[in-house]
Amino acid sequence: FNILGAPNDDRGMCVHFGVVFTQCAVALGYNARHIIINHHFIAEVWSDELKKWICMDAGPAGGVNSSRNMHFELNGQPLNTLEVHRAYRDGKQDQVMLVATNPDDCKPMGDWAENFCRFFIPMRNNYIDVPRPAEDGHGCAQYHYDGYLHHENSLTDLRSPEYSLQTARPHDLYWSLNQAELHPHATDDPAVIDMHIATVTPNFKYFEIKRDDGDWIPHPAAHVWHHPHAGSSDRFMDFVPKQAVHRAGQYTWRLHPGQNTLAVRPTNAFNHKGIISQITVENSA
Structure with a gap:
């Protein structure tokens, strides 16, 4: 009917x-x-x-x-x-x-x-x-x-x-979709931050990164893994949509003196721009 x-x-x-x-x-x-x-x-x-x-x-x-x-x-x-x-x-x-x-x-x-x-x-x-x-x-x-x-x-x-x-x-x-999680890590150089980026974005294409007032630059993801429960048993793995996965990337953020701002957003295969995540760091060196 x-x-x-x-x-x-x-x-x-x-x-x-x-x-x-x-x-x-x-x-x-x-x-x-x-x-x-x-x-x-x-x-x-x-x-x-x-x-x-x-x-x-x-x-x-x-x-x-x-x-x-x-x-x-x-x-x-x-x-x-x-x-x-x-x-x-x-x-x-x-x-x-x-x-x-x-x-x-x-x-x-x-x-x-x-x-x-x-x-x-x-x-x-x-x-x-x-x-x-x-x-x-x-x-x-x-x-x-x-x-x-x-x-x-x-x-x-x-x-x-x-x-x-x-x-x-x-x-x-309830996990967030179409948004980048930013995880900054210190390095031996105080002017360099190792930024780990993660997202759950269906039909993910790449991240886009913008430094300060610059342009958005595409940045690829390096790692893929399933949502923890979706991958908790082999009997589910064949039926979980391959788009429904975590994507992760890494970005080396070199700081200039003064205020530094890094913005990141995921983009999907249909060029839909995701939610912007932003972090600001003051470099006093």
């Missing part, structure tokens, strides 16, 4: 709409992924502007959302899944707003936020290219496939023993 028209006929379920939403977002050049909450399937899209993941629910959400398209805001700021989870944990569910295409669906989240008491992420988003392995039955009854990274937290009474990959560290679930 026509999946985009299916909600009007009460056909399909949240998995179908969430997967289509995610794959369309990826096809348009956005970074998107699937998220599974308590008996519901949603998505997240990365925003360079906000420097964070944004939780999107393509629906249907158990009668909560007739327009089948909404996100969640607290004090006017879009939230990711972990932030909705924390709002519920802290008793702020009535302050979180459902923001939907249909104005009649815009209302406080309320008790529906309980669905965010637990969540987990599939370790890939390339289901169009590689359909299997995946959840049998599309999760119509429950999610049993052991291919998710499960968020371990105080709101769940027991660990979920069916999931072998569990973490309580937010960074394992």
Whole structure:
């Protein structure tokens, strides 16, 4: 059937709409992924502007959302899944707003936020290219496939023993995209800094570096490695998108007397310029 028209006929379920939403977002050049909450399937899209993941629910959400398209805001700021989870944990569910295409669906989240008491992420988003392995039955009854990274937290009474990959560290679930991490290291020469650069930029092409008010100069990455959990077991390695990896480079930064500024940004294969990271050092020599 026509999946985009299916909600009007009460056909399909949240998995179908969430997967289509995610794959369309990826096809348009956005970074998107699937998220599974308590008996519901949603998505997240990365925003360079906000420097964070944004939780999107393509629906249907158990009668909560007739327009089948909404996100969640607290004090006017879009939230990711972990932030909705924390709002519920802290008793702020009535302050979180459902923001939907249909104005009649815009209302406080309320008790529906309980669905965010637990969540987990599939370790890939390339289901169009590689359909299997995946959840049998599309999760119509429950999610049993052991291919998710499960968020371990105080709101769940027991660990979920069916999931072998569990973490309580937010960074394992929420890493930054399209941005360079700068790690300066001292050298024997006080006027030289060994700058280590790292990024997770899908379809990465190269870094661009700018010194002071100079031009942006392309700079290649030297090393590649997978996200720690994506590479934690050989059974996942064949199914993790090859774009979803850490890239690392090294730059020898020679300082001139006075104030020195180094700016770095990743660029992808489509020439999209990533988020700028910058460091300033005063050389008194």
